[in-house]
Amino acid sequence: AADEGFDLEDVEGAIEAAGHGPLPVVAVVGRPNVGKSTLVNRIIGRREAVVEDTPGVTRDRVTYEAEWSGRRFKVVDTGGWEQDVLGIDASVAAQAEYAIEAADAVVLVVDAKVGATDTDEAVVRLLRKAGKPVVLCANKVDGPSGEADAAYLWSLGLGEPYPVSALHGRGTGDLLDRLLEVLPEAPRETFAGTGIGGPRRVALIGRPNVGKSSLLNKMAGEERVVVDELAGTTRDPVDELIELGGKTWRFIDTAGIRKRVHLQQGADYYASLRTAAALEKAEVAIVLIDASQSISVQDQRIVTMAVEAGRALVIAYNKWDTLDEERRYYLEREIESDLAQLSWAPRVNISARTGRHVEKLVPAIETALAGWETRVPTGRLNAFLGELVSAHPHPVRGGKQPRILFGTQAGTKPPRFVLFASGFIEAGYRRFIERRLREEFGFEGTPIQISVRVRE
Ligand code: GDP
Numbered sequence: 001a002a003d004e005g006f007d008l009e010d011v012e013g014a015i016e017a018a019g020h021g022p023l024p025v026v027a028v029v030g031r032p033n034v035g036k037s038t039l040v041n042r043i044i045g046r047r048e049a050v051v052e053d054t055p056g057v058t059r060d061r062v063t064y065e066a067e068w069s070g071r072r073f074k075v076v077d078t079g080g081w082e083q084d085v086l087g088i089d090a091s092v093a094a095q096a097e098y099a100i101e102a103a104d105a106v107v108l109v110v111d112a113k114v115g116a117t118d119t120d121e122a123v124v125r126l127l128r129k130a131g132k133p134v135v136l137c138a139n140k141v142d143g144p145s146g147e148a149d150a151a152y153l154w155s156l157g158l159g160e161p162y163p164v165s166a167l168h169g170r171g172t173g174d175l176l177d178r179l180l181e182v183l184p185e186a187p188r189e190t191f192a193g194t195g196i197g198g199p200r201r202v203a204l205i206g207r208p209n210v211g212k213s214s215l216l217n218k219m220a221g222e223e224r225v226v227v228d229e230l231a232g233t234t235r236d237p238v239d240e241l242i243e244l245g246g247k248t249w250r251f252i253d254t255a256g257i258r259k260r261v262h263l264q265q266g267a268d269y270y271a272s273l274r275t276a277a278a279l280e281k282a283e284v285a286i287v288l289i290d291a292s293q294s295i296s297v298q299d300q301r302i303v304t305m306a307v308e309a310g311r312a313l314v315i316a317y318n319k320w321d322t323l324d325e326e327r328r329y330y331l332e333r334e335i336e337s338d339l340a341q342l343s344w345a346p347r348v349n350i351s352a353r354t355g356r357h358v359e360k361l362v363p364a365i366e367t368a369l370a371g372w373e374t375r376v377p378t379g380r381l382n383a384f385l386g387e388l389v390s391a392h393p394h395p396v397r398g399g400k401q402p403r404i405l406f407g408t409q410a411g412t413k414p415p416r417f418v419l420f421a422s423g424f425i426e427a428g429y430r431r432f433i434e435r436r437l438r439e440e441f442g443f444e445g446t447p448i449q450i451s452v453r454v455r456e
């Protein structure tokens, strides 16, 4: 390794970062063109950027590793997110919502020359509701004369606006100092206790009316249902232990499913927080989709949440008893176009009403959990990578050909890989590698994460 320009410390550092101590996550959010991507580039300083692509259903999220004052953290660039059909306001709000779910702290970027807009204020409301630490970046303050513009942003009620020129670097040091003050040392806890030997933890999720409570009742049906008030905190939602296929499973936050609270306002928002909370505690998610209706943006978002949370995943198409031939035809087309990137997730067609194929959920969950825990030995991985890279080299860019030098699997649950490369590896090529990894090693039912460490 050393002759390729990496020393052992680099390798160990990268494995450590990807494998054990997950780093705290900072999301950079704001309206289009306020300078988010410019700021992210400024924060990471392009050299040696570790890039992680989380292929989403509707978009890809790009995460970079950064360091300031000796502390490492991750930065999520939301700058490249697609504007969707909902228009700017809705998509900026949706983007901020993702950030709320995924981040430990948020940098809200506002264009100080333009001032606070209604969209900015909508994002502020979301951020405030979530209670995550926020640092306000008043961007495009390229010189002292712009500082007055920045001061107007006190009106957003997020405390001191930090005047910054992401383009020239002015003020970014103070912004980062402040960010590190509010950023928690360790990221949010992922799972509460692994419960070795205990029942596997399952999140049953899906938008309202897809049949979650019907399925829960069906599964709990004849079986003994134990309502398990988790010891310790009173805040914890109620889990249920359900026996299926001769094993006991812990279904997370079934109280949230059974209660069926339908608030007039913000119901989606609370449903999405509940989904995020259940995912956080679960190992595997069953995403329920109502097959009798067109796959919606909300279905896609819920699937994306499960993938981004790094959980094993099973997709269950419910209400199969109501489908005629025509609907079945269109469903397959919708799956091909809207959920194409999830072809790795086991699929079961069920009816919570009649009980059709409900028993098939168990082998599907077991398959997904097995993929989630798969570990590829380093020797095998590198034999595979060596062959792959010589048969399909990365395209030449600017007269150079970035090469993958070697790789290692740094962790499982989900499988996480670190690849060491001689240059920037494009997203398309990273995706190609992911596809080939899946073909070679399985990983059915699990997202996989690939980060690339570049040494020029
Ligand atoms: P994003 O859509 O929020 O990611 O915005 P970008 O980072 O792509 O920036 C949008 C435009 O604003 C680009 O033309 C940048 O060069 C410009 N820009 C970004 N930061 C600054 C800044 O601090 N000062 C000035 N004058 N322009 C900036």
Ligand code: GDP
Residues within 6 Å of the ligand: 206, 207, 208, 209, 210, 211, 212, 213, 214, 215, 257, 318, 319, 320, 321, 322, 350, 351, 352, 353, 354
């Ligand atoms: P939840 O909001 O996801 O918990 O959904 P529910 O379990 O309350 O179901 C919503 C509606 O769909 C109810 O009227 C159910 O009776 C109905 N439903 C649920 N599963 C099925 C199914 O498999 N077939 C049919 N025909 N209806 C179903």
